[in-house]
Amino acid sequence: MSRGPAAHGFDATSRGLAHLLRIATLVRVLWCLPILLLTSNAWALTVTGVELSLDGALLTSEDLDGLVNAARCTCEEKVDATYTFSGLGSGGAVVIMAGTRCIDSDERLDDSCTELWSDRVQNVSSFESLTFSMKELAGGSCSGTEATRSLFVLVDTNDEDRWQVLHETAFSIDTEAPEAPTGTEVVAGEGLAEVVFEAPDDAPTTTQYQVLCDASGEAVFTSPEDAVFDSAADRCEESGPREAFVCAESQQGSASVTVLGLENGTEYTFYVVSVDDAGNPSAIETVGKATPSPEEDLWERYKRSGGIADPGHCFVATAAYGDYDDPTVRWFRVFRDTRLAKSSFGRDVIDTYYATSPPAARRIADDPLFRAAAREVLARVRDFAVATMFAGGAR
């Protein structure tokens, strides 16, 4: 069945109306597009990433806390910052400032903040590599401040001096030196000195204490203990006590710390310093001078009192080879002194050996068969030890 002329006329009218509606919609969209672009945030300047680094090492958010401390007191140390921007090309001004709150209630810039960088928005690159000094981050002074500050990226889109925060990176600044401990006394021992000090009242438990020492103004150790004493002298090449002067450390409060590795007959001067968790050192407190000298331990007193006990230095190797100066016996002595004695475990092995060897040594010395067996075992032990040391060196 076919449709009539009237039906065809109705269809044509409908199609024409539909076309008109589509055209009208398109015109509306094209008309509104510039307005949408101008008012939409999709094209506004935004900060999509910030990376801070110090001496080439990337700073984590934890590192940022305590980024500025008194040990960096020259304030000349530089932090590299890379900002990643998007939405470039629009108008207005952008500025990076350091401070606690850099926009006042009228959305104007606060004078208390330090301006670090500024530019027109249209001149901003996708990656802006900047350098800030510690002094700038700290607000112009690197001493006696403890606060939380931020790096703000601020934008004034319409050049109306009305600023908005685009991005904020918070960090803490602590350039306040902790209170110094009080040195009580220093008592010399044999190749050592005991340094006694008292921590300040109410000192935080995170505070660490370092014992410094020198002999006639010179550092004592070429490889000091692991030190948290991040001294300005080291960083800023200033004179005065530095990390190399650290002789011992303590994480306790009031304590007695023993400094080992000193020479008898040499006079040493000892100091204590407290270091807070931001790395700020206190003033250095002089404890006193001491000259290590020989001491009489229990064993020496026992022998001087007439004690005749044998401490057990009768080696199995000596018994097996029949000669204290046999090359193999000498090798074991060198192994004992240069390898085993270097570690706590090795010293325990030596002690246990001395404690248990005398009966075995006597048995070996008395029996040729045992002597031969002991020589065989010792040779294998030596070969194994040599192979192990070689493997360790090859790594």
Added chain:
Amino acid sequence: MNAWVLVLLVAQTPKAEAERPFVPPTLVSTTVGVKLGPYQADIDSEFGSATPLGDLFKDDTGIYVVPQVRLLRDFGFFGLGVSVSVGYTQQSTKAFVDDGDETTPSSGTELSGGETSVRVIPVAALGVVRFRGVMEWIGLPLIPYVEAGPAYAFWRIGKGDGSAAASGGSLGWTVNAGVALRIDSFEPFASKALRDQFGVQGTELTFEWSHLSADGFGLQDVLRVGDSTWTAGLAIGF
């Protein structure tokens, strides 16, 4: 009629078992324990008047800790067993400043900054006799016991820098006599729970006199590091 009595007896058995004192399922029991007490090595007993250890340590004592494992077979009134113990004690004090005369002890009036220490580790294998029957005889949860056997005491005398001035070992013997207080009887429900859940057959507190003679059985050139002391401890039987 007899059948009814039998049924009654069977029905009462669980209750009767619960009320009866616990009887270990085996005659052989294993006990682990630890004892604590003061200790000062008897080094000065070698001398007539000199007291090198006493000069330095005065009357100070170290804490003596003795873990012990015991295997015991019950013979009714008494039990026989073997035990192994490894003790540990150490004490430190300030050394004297050396007056330079190596032939006589220093004056001892000036103390050094370094410490000297003495450490003793006695290892003993013991025979054990326990008189369990005494507990039932006197009606109190007390078991007297005696332990004795050979011992070897490792010793080490330390210098201020932590190194050893001397170390060695002294052979000897040890004897312990004491009394064990069965604490299960004070808390029967708790002891039953321990037994059911952890297999703990008995818990006791021990109080004993302990003597270690570590002098090489009288040898002259052996450092005497034994002592007579009192210890208290806790032992758990499985």
